[in-house]
Amino acid sequence: MAYDEVLARRISDLLEGEPGVTSKKMFGGLGYLVGGHMAVAAASSGALMVRADPADCEAWADGEAIKPMEMRGRPMAGWLLVDIAAVADDDELGQWVHRGVRFVRTLPPKPPSP
Template sequence: MAYDEVLARRIHDVLDGEPGVTSRRMFGGLGFMVEGHMAVAAGSSGSLMVRADPADCEAWVDGASVNPMEMRGRPAAGWLLVAGEAVADDERLRLWVDRGVAFVRTLPPEEH
């Protein structure tokens, strides 16, 4: 399933001017990397995957529009899946993108 191209463009616009940002296709989505760490990704159906401090994830999960990300049927620690309706307006999208970027900025740069 292809990623949501409209969401990808909106994420790109939010990240415009942010240093160290690249993007690449992965896991059926379009991941946005900061210094080599994926911060957010545009998924299918307008969903947004967000990298977050595992200590913050529980407080942000509401069981409706924000849920733990699952990979192969198991929760992926430090990843959230935010439904499209929760990022439908630019302010909410910026909030979630900023959360992902802020967390990965705490990580050491990826070495290539």
């Protein structure tokens, strides 16, 4: 399944002018990176993927609209999957997008790929 292009456009609009943000197609979705770290993505499932401090993930996950992300059946620490219905309004989407960006800005930049 392809990513939700409307969601991707909304994310792009929110991140316009944000220093150091790039986008990259990956895993069937469109990821938004800061310093080489993916902060958020329009996932191939249609949801929003958000990178966050693992301690915050536990507090923010509700088990329904906001869940810990799993890849191949294994939980991925520091990643949340936010259902599209939970980011229907731009303020809600902005909150999640900026949480991801704020967290990855705390990480050391990744060296460029060769």
